[in-house]
Amino acid sequence: MKSSLVTEHIIKWILSYSKQSNTDGFVIGISGGIDSAVTSTLAAKTGLKTICLEMPIHQEKKQVKRAKNHIKWLKKNFNNVISMEFELTEVFKKFKSKLNDDYHELALANTRSRLRMTTLYYFAQHYNLLVLGTGNKVEDFGIGFFTKYGDGGVDLSPIADLLKSEVKELAKHMQIHKNIIDAPPTDGLWDNNRTDEDQIGASYNELEWAMNFKGNSKSLTKRQKKVLEIFKTFNTKNQHKMNPIPVCAIPKKFKN
Numbered sequence: 001m002k003s004s005l006v007t008e009h010i011i012k013w014i015l016s017y018s019k020q021s022n023t024d025g026f027v028i029g030i031s032g033g034i035d036s037a038v039t040s041t042l043a044a045k046t047g048l049k050t051i052c053l054e055m056p057i058h059q060e061k062k063q064v065k066r067a068k069n070h071i072k073w074l075k076k077n078f079n080n081v082i083s084m085e086f087e088l089t090e091v092f093k094k095f096k097s098k099l100n101d102d103y104h105e106l107a108l109a110n111t112r113s114r115l116r117m118t119t120l121y122y123f124a125q126h127y128n129l130l131v132l133g134t135g136n137k138v139e140d141f142g143i144g145f146f147t148k149y150g151d152g153g154v155d156l157s158p159i160a161d162l163l164k165s166e167v168k169e170l171a172k173h174m175q176i177h178k179n180i181i182d183a184p185p186t187d188g189l190w191d192n193n194r195t196d197e198d199q200i201g202a203s204y205n206e207l208e209w210a211m212n213f214k215g216n217s218k219s220l221t222k223r224q225k226k227v228l229e230i231f232k233t234f235n236t237k238n239q240h241k242m243n244p245i246p247v248c249a250i251p252k253k254f255k256n
Contacts, residue, residue, distance in 0.1 A: 001166050001169050001170075003169050003170055003172075003173035004173065006162075006166075006170060007042065007045070007170060007173060007174065010042050010158050010159070011042055011045050011046055013158070014026070014042065014043065014046060014130075014132070014156065014158055015046045015048070017130070017156055018046070018048060018130060021130065021155075023128050023129055023130050024048065024049050024127065024128045024129060025043075025046075025048035025049030025050055025051070025080070025127075025129050025130070026043040026046075026048065026049070026050050026051070026129055026130050026131075026132050027050075027051040027053055027120055027123050027124050027127070027129045027130070027131055027132070028040045028043060028050070028051070028052060028053065028120075028131070028132040028134065029053050029054075029055055029116055029120055029134070029151075030052045030053065030054055030067045030070060030071055031063060031067060031134075031188055032062070032063035032064065032065070032066030032067035032070070032180065032183070032188075033063075033066075033134075033180065033183065033185060033186065033188075034167060034168065034171050034176070034180050034181055034183070034185070035134040035135070035136055035159065035167060035185075036067075036134045037070050037171060037176050037177075037180045038134075038159060038167055038170050038171050038174070038176065039132050039133075039134045039158055039159055040052055040070070040074060040081075040132075041074065041174050041176060042158055042159075042174075043132055043158075044074050044077070044078040044080060044081050045078070046080075047080055048080060049080055049082065049127070049129065050074075050078070050080055050081045050082070051082045051083075051084060051123060051127065051129060052071045052074060052081060052082070052083045052084070053083075053084050053085075053086060053119070053120060053123060054067055054068070054071070054083070054084070054085040054086070055085075055086050055087075055088050055115075055116045055119055055120075056085070056087055056088065056089060057088045057089050057092045057112045057115065057116075058089055058092070058191055059188060060188070060193045062183075063186070063188055066177070066179060066180050066183060069177060069179075070176070070177060070180060071083045073176075073177065084123070086119055088112075088115050088116065088119065091115060092111070092112060092115060095111060095115075096108065109189040109190055110147045110148075110150055110189070112150075112188075112189045113146075113147035113150025113151050113187070113189060114147060114149055114150045114153075116150065116151070117131075117147075117149060117150050117151065117153040121153075124155070130155040130156060131153075131154045131155045132154060132155070132156060132157075132158060133151070133152075133154030133155075133156065133157035133158070133160065134151065134159070135151065135152070135154075135157055135159070135160050136159055136160065136162055136163065136164050136166075136167050137159075137160055137161055137162055137163050137164075137166075137211075138163055138164050138204055138207050138208060138211065140152075140157065140160045140242070141160070141242060142207060142208075142210075142211045142231065142234075142235065143200065143207060143231060143234035143235055143238060144234060144235065144237075144238025144239070144241040144242050145187075145196065145199075145200065145234065145238075146241065147189075148240070148241050151187075152241060163204075163208050163211075164185070164204035164205075164207075164208065165204070165205065165208060168181055184196075184197070185197070185204065187199075200230065200234065201226075201230050202226075202227045202230045202231070206227045207227070207230075207231055209224075209227065210227050210228050210230070210231035210232075211231065213228060
């Protein structure tokens with residue numbers, strides 16, 4: 001991949017989108033992961049106002065440290081970057097307390113993501129900004145590994161046509177901290193800090209292989225067949241996230 005050309009293309013694209021929408025810049029949630037690090041760096045390179053928002057909810061200390069170090073690096077290199085921290089732990093705890101211990105674990109985890117989306121859009125509207133998505137191609141169009149109306153609720157997605165491996169190439173090209181590049185990917189929605197691979201059952205390298213697989217499954221190893229099964233299962237069950245919202249079309253004869 002020609003990283004310098006890809007970088008410039010994305011910067012021009014998000015600049016153009018901001019101009020067309022008559023907005024003043026961007027707001028993005030910073031998690032300490034590679035996707036938000038790459039996306040926020042691309043936003044910073046536009047020269048427009050870029051608000052980096054930390055929204056911790058029982059966040060693991062290493063994630064918080066990586067996020068803060070990345071923001072510090074951005075502010076050192078780009079004078080258009082502003083940082084804010086909006087602690088959501090108490091909000092989340094209050095919501096959880098209303099459930100009286102009768103809660104669905106995955107639904108509760110997704111609530112964290114939706115609280116963050118709500119917060120991002122508050123600041124976006126307040127400062128006339130666009131919410132930048134941080135999903136990559138594997139997550140957004142391969143297995144649908146994101147929260148509907150959570151981290152999937154964004155205005156535009158700068159890196160959604162890049163595989164995870166390509167996001168890493170971009171991160172290295174833009175000299176993002178190595179500890180962010182090397183950190184195990186995680187959505188940060190669980191108290192036990194489970195990684196994406198823990199949840200999915202396959203690594204991003206394996207998932208990229210499955211996305212591009214066109215051959216005969218009979219010649220595959222046992223592990224390859226398992227990965228292909230994992231990919232197909234996620235891809236099938238998450239179509240509701242990846243496709244437009246179904247609209248019930250009313251026949252014209254019913255309206256006349």
